[in-house]
Amino acid sequence: MIFLRLLNLLIGYVVFECNGYFIERFLNITAKRRIGLWGIKRINIATVRAKIKAKEFIQLKEVAKKSNTKIKIIHKRGLPFILHRYRKRKGFFIGVISFFLMLWILSSFVWSIEIKGNIKVNSEQIMQTLKESGILSGKLSILCNINDAKLRLLTNHKELCWVDVAIKGSKVIISVKEGILPPQIIPKDKPCNIVAKKDGQITFIEAYDGIKAVRKGDTVSKGELLISGVIDSTLKSYLLVHSRGIVKARTLTHLKTEISLKKTENIKTGLFYKRYCLQFGNLSVKLYLGDKIKYEQFEKNELINELAIGKDIILPIRFITEVFYETAQTTTEFTQQEGELLCEIAIKEKEKNELIGTLLERKITFKNENNVVICEGEYICEQEIGQEEKIEKNN
């Protein structure tokens, strides 16, 4: 219902009063002529108040004549009447239109580029690739080729496995996800040996293709031949195959973590104050007086708020809030026990990430040197140690 009222305001309507003896005749004639009336109320025995669309009001004159009634305008409401009232103030309308035009034009350019999600790949390298495909600050956003940028990023940087380039208003947001490089697989038609990745004692060896070079129980060092791809044959002098097999061995791994017992750091005292400034592209307008900061030791936190229409159209105007927190130096000390506990937690985290295979034995020792607790772990695991190595033909 409220939409109808808004619509009527937009189109413009008139509230009028009809005065006479034959009000019913007036109403019947308007109904017959398909003139829409609404909000009809009786004021007194000879008057009725009603609302009518501005465009249809002109037809009422004839109806009033036919029904012997008099029409009087009470209110004129709606957009057309407002425009008529201000029709002489052309400058105002020009100002409003030019404001929206400027907004639209300014947000058609790319003003800032944001790169999210990259850890190993350098942001500058990504910016360089984008420049090659034509996405720069200051360029019209419709001229930027998104698909070309995506393809270029994926081909130039092998570590990226997913790339998304989105243009939101005046901002280009690039989200990337890095993936683990697939291991170097030697193609099946090339002959290869299997060598040891690490030192260890063989627990299980089975060769599907190729000949075993070691037995269960042998100790091998890194790089030693496990399964040979060179087969001596009676018909030819030798035969080269692509060896395949599983080789498992017991290996020794060392992990180490350190925690220092005495920590001096700067902690916030709780006092802070804020400063504001506006930034238009490269121009920044300070909304405060004086540059000096009140505290001796402080930590600064900057909050950048980019103005945007809705969520998608980001304007090149930023509202920056700088918060200064006062800090003071404090020393925290841990006891030996607390230090050992923290060390143990850290080393468990490392174990999760770095140990592969099945864990057989685990030994952890703690040492204390110069107020630093060192935790060393020795792990014996059973893991796959086979690695393909290409056979080079020497002669």
Added chain:
Amino acid sequence: MRKKINIREKKDNPLKKIGKIIELPQEFLEGATHIEIAGNREIIIEGCKGIIDYTEESIKLSAGKYAILIIGKNLEIKNLFDESIIINGFIIKIEYIF
């Protein structure tokens, strides 16, 4: 002399016969007046041929063969357009007058 109320069924024209067979709603084909009442606050009448009387306490409408009289308090016409009318207010009585 009082007018005789003819309740005898009139002869059906072909359109009505088809309507009866396909079981279309009879009232719309006859061109009768359609009234929708919501509680005692709103009445929507379609097929109203004209307003005979209009005051705050009673509204009398013509529906061709008969008249509809609505008695109530603070009666207002919310909308009026070529045979359709919506009446708002505190409705007390609705009467068909033949």
